[in-house]
Amino acid sequence: MFDSLSSRLEGVFKKLKGHGKLTEKNVEEGLREVRMALLEADVHYRVAKKFIADVKARALGQEVMKSLTPGQQVVKIVNEELTRLMGESLEDLNLSGTRPVSVMLVGLQGSGKTTTSGKLAVYLKKKGKKPYLVPADVYRPAAIDQLKKLGGQIGVPVFPSETEMDPVEICDKARTAAQKAGCDVLLLDTAGRLHLDAELMAELVRIRDAVMPSDILLVADAMTGQDAVNISESFDKALDLGGVILSKMDGDARGGAALSIRAITGKPIKFIGVGEKLTQLEAFHPDRIASSILGMGDVLTLIEKAQSVMDEEKAVELEKKLRKSQFTLEDFKDQMVQIRKMGSLGDLIGMIPGMKTNKQFKNLDVDETELVRIEAIINSMTPHERSHHQVINGSRRKRIARGSGTQVQDVNRLLKNYTQVMKMIKKLNKGGIRGFGRGMLPF
Template sequence: MFQNLQDKLDRAFKVLKGQGNITEINVAETMKEIRKALLDADVNYKTAKTFTDEVKQKALGQNVLTSISPGQLLTKIMNDELTDLMGGTVNDLDISQNPTVILIAGLNGAGKTTFSGKLANYLRDKKGKKPLLVAGDVYRPAAVDQLQVLGEQVSVPVYVNRESNDPIAIAKEGVAEAKRNGNNIVIIDTAGRLAIDEALMTEITAVKEATQPHEILFVVDAMTGQDAVNTAKTFNDRLDFTGVVLTKLDGDTRGGAALSIKSVVNKPIKFIGTGEKMEALDVFHPDRMASRILGMGDVVSLVERAQQQFDEKEAAELQKKIRKNKFDFNDFKSQIQQIKKMGNMKDLMGMIPGVGKAIKDVEIEDDAFKPIEAIIDSMTPFERENPDAIDTKRRTRIAKGSGTDVNEVNKLMKQFADMRKVMKQMSNPAMAAKMMRNMPKMPGKPF
């Protein structure tokens, strides 16, 4: 995510590396590189210029303390300004009405229908709501079928009227259906439309008038950059939407839309899509995104994703097994499956401070766990429960059954044994404290 922008900002900061203080000259040079990096990232020109002017003014107005470098000071200022640029604070959905009507709008191919399913899943699981999806796209072939499949996936009902070609009537019927069935959220999926198509723009305005939605979310493909921002402005002039959803952010290496949209449209980004899975939807936190753009990681989001996947009761049981040295390959496979649900592996690792830069040129496939799972699946139930019983003969058979070689099986067995040993030590508070004391000190300065 935003890899190209991160690389260019890194190079810009190198101008200040080794400098003893901040001067008009070295800040001007750095700002020139940062503005160039933002424009290359497809950030709106006016936004990029205003941003760098603000950063420069604040940098020159501060004294550099002896304990920090000019690079560190500029990073702090950049972090604050990027946070403000993207909205400053989290903007939650207003779901206080019963039912709350949420209208989904956007261009063709932006991912509205998928987002509708993800939003229903989020509101049901995280907010304890009872959502109803409404299939209001009467133009795209199979749009209704797609929404029904997504509804089944997330166990949310879908209102469908295949006899009607009137999206306004369908939307009104959907709201009435929700009231009848006690659904406290109505998510109306609409057809994709071009801003230049006057008939379709008039139609969605009529859907808005007919349903009086409490939230109108404009869905845009983050990878379209400046085009997304320009489209958002046109749609906002007609719909006055309440928030923006950026989809496909996991594939966006530039970041132009995320950085420009708030300043151009003056509407908050409320959600970001970070993958194809139904769980791959995050509330947008400007401060966390700023940290990630500057290569400082995002531990809070990483922990939140982990908490969503790991059950407390299961974790307590696992802790007991670890203490008794009973952690086995069934437990190991279960942990792998939970990690996979958290999202794209490289994206997850990029949330760890310092790791994002270290792995920027490393290819990390999402199916990296596949050979490990194949090896575990080739074990008998007895072997999975009793790793110590896996001798040379068994390893040869497991390698054959998993389509790997004995060296790979041996490597996994050694890694598993080492991991078991560390986990057992860490489960003992005294031993864990000793290990932490013996760890080498990590360098504290990023520049």
């Protein structure tokens, strides 16, 4: 989402690092380019102006000018100021109050409120909460049906709203229903409009005053750039928002909204939607986003993703197999499946420090279908073949290719790669297997 901004900033910092000693002139020239990069990323002009002024004041200070590595010091300052701009630390949902508490989701039509409600329910379930979905958009029957369908998919109860009901009545009755169902968090999916109007705001104020939610979250489409900032201001003025969820951050969003909302409204971004799957809602960590923008990677998020999908017992078992060079094709497939659960390989590679700005990886096109093909090939093997790949002769290869809808060459390539991995494992075992991380693929 910040690729263009990252690329521009990389060029600026490369020039600054090239100067053995920085002067006021080359600092100003560099920051002028940074300002242009921010504006091109759709950052609000007032935010960009203040950001550059703050960086400049620090960059021309003693800590930089007398440093042995002034260019790197400027990058450090920019990283710290970007983090401060976006809120410095993670701000989670406010769930204080008598159970069940209510979290109200508001926003314009098409911003992704209903899907985000489902994603938030999944997030809360992982936190040990018992969410209850409430369709309060009676003007769009499809929204009610969609939320009921999502609730069924994720195993979360949904209030049986009808289009003839009053939205305030729905939210009020839902609280009683949630109590009976043993739920502790109501997620209110309210109505939106194509544009802001007094009627919409009046209805949202009525719902807020009736249920007294512990948190009110605006779901804003990151693709709308500066409009997302303006929309945030309008909703905050009417409802006093608790925070913002930026949806569709995996699209062609230039990132300006993420960098501007906190500075303009004073309200934190609490979550970002990074894909269409219901598991693809992430807490917003300003420090990690800043590091990612500057090409420093996001190792903490990568680790958290791994921990969320890796089975600790299986990881320990795999480590024992690796030490004994007993890594089978079945293990190969299991590890690949777990890594795929973490998200796209392209996104995972981008979280590794240096990869985003590395020329070899910057334009890397990761073919996710290759992983699907490998899994299909292994699934077409018998249990004995997966454990004893040596028995897979020519006729077996043809059968496996037919069963997986692939070519014999694909089967040959997989077996060749697997054999090379096994050779590498045996070599490492001779000198100690400590180079392998628990539960991760060794290639």
